Amino acid sequence: MRNEVDPSAAIAPQIYRLLRQAIVTLEYLPGQRLSEQEIGARFGVSRQPVREAFIKLSEAGLVRILPQRGTFVVRISMRDVANARFVREAVEVAVATTACSVAPPEALDRLNELIALQREAAANDDQRLFLRYDEAFHRTLAEAVECASAWPFIEDVKAQMDRVRYLSLPAASPMSRLIDQHAEIVRAIAQRDARRAGDAMRLHLREILNSLPRLAAAHPDLFEDDELPAHAREAANATSGRDVAPA
């Protein structure tokens, strides 16, 4: 997070991006206190833009602002992650099924391009790059159904999940598996099979539920002491039989 800010552009959004990245990549750990003063000094800006960044972070659920006490990185909450996942699944499944009706062929080409780039990143074992292409894939799909203005909402929701993904990087769901799921989604859309496209997206976005409880148990210091809500247990059960590794 040593990037300098560009004083010719608006500062507050830059600070927000940098802090969000630092929190999501666990450079800032849960429980850590963030000081407006200190962050401002580090980047050579005043407290005001830092404060505005804090407000956005709190709306994304990454920090908790306690007036007159301090601003703290929140611990990862299985409940919040599951709820974010629920919203994201709802929206992106709708995007995938709608894409079957309205996505132009060029969009499918772009998606296949991104899948090829993902395979390349996987071949080089570059997980960071893979995550970038993964995000681009989902954003491109949203744009394909003319829902570009809906993507910012997904992006806000995603923050909760991204922190878990970075935490699971060393032993994440293998990239090849996720890429195959992407390919299946695009295939279903190309064949205009709405049900299959939705199911494929649903399965894809439920991957995180496989690792979440295990990660929470392995890192009790990083997690809030809460449980999965009922809808997440439902969702996990619905897919648990389908995606076990072959013996």
Add this chain to the structure above:
Amino acid sequence: MRNEVDPSAAIAPQIYRLLRQAIVTLEYLPGQRLSEQEIGARFGVSRQPVREAFIKLSEAGLVRILPQRGTFVVRISMRDVANARFVREAVEVAVATTACSVAPPEALDRLNELIALQREAAANDDQRLFLRYDEAFHRTLAEAVECASAWPFIEDVKAQMDRVRYLSLPAASPMSRLIDQHAEIVRAIAQRDARRAGDAMRLHLREILNSLPRLAAAHPDLFEDDELPAHAREAANATSGRDVAPA
């Protein structure tokens, strides 16, 4: 919007609420300029909390901040309204179907209570009160599936649609029809019929598509000069045959 602010609580969120309400109810018209100075003076607060309110309004898509130029209420965009509606339908249909599995009986009681209150408001022809209970109905349903933390996202998305609803108040979809739809949703959930609950919610949330193009044509000064995205035309077509008034 003559309410005074409570200086003992945080001011910025109060200003946001007041301005949002004023914009949604068309007290502030599209194109109108909002001045930090003037708003601050009116409520007896400084420019800073007003500025923070402006930022939130711009994230909700209700105003557009042009640096060094001014902040303006945006015209209603059919594209933005339709995209907001798309996201909301996706999330709330998922909420309704999930409710069939996990909603506790008490939640259904509360929903039926709210429906009764809506009927009462309709009997008194109190549209404002009806809209409040309508919002409470949807929020309560979200809480019933332990998605309370997902509601703020729906709320943000809803802002775009709310302005259209207030615009259509004089000749809106009759309240009784909307209430019947609410009742059907609760009945389907009570019978644990997920498909029917989802369909009922979908139909309910597509009501706005019936009036949107007509309103845009009737109020060209309030609307951006754009068109419905493809997914909205799809959605409108899918329901147009089902809900025509009986002959």
Add this chain to the structure above:
DNA sequence: CTCGCTTAACTGGTATGGTAGTATGGTTAT
């Protein structure tokens, strides 16, 4: 040594001042 109170050093929230950039209206040159 322990408990309770005072006080000083923080915090976030608000107010105010300064700066750079944009629209506008009046003025001047053509």
Add this chain to the structure above:
DNA sequence: ATAACCATACTACCATACCAGTTAAGCGAG
């Protein structure tokens, strides 16, 4: 008369100052 220009009066954004409330440490009494 018209078009180009410049001064002025805005704007949003950032920096700085101030305030109220919380925390924690230090001191004194028991």
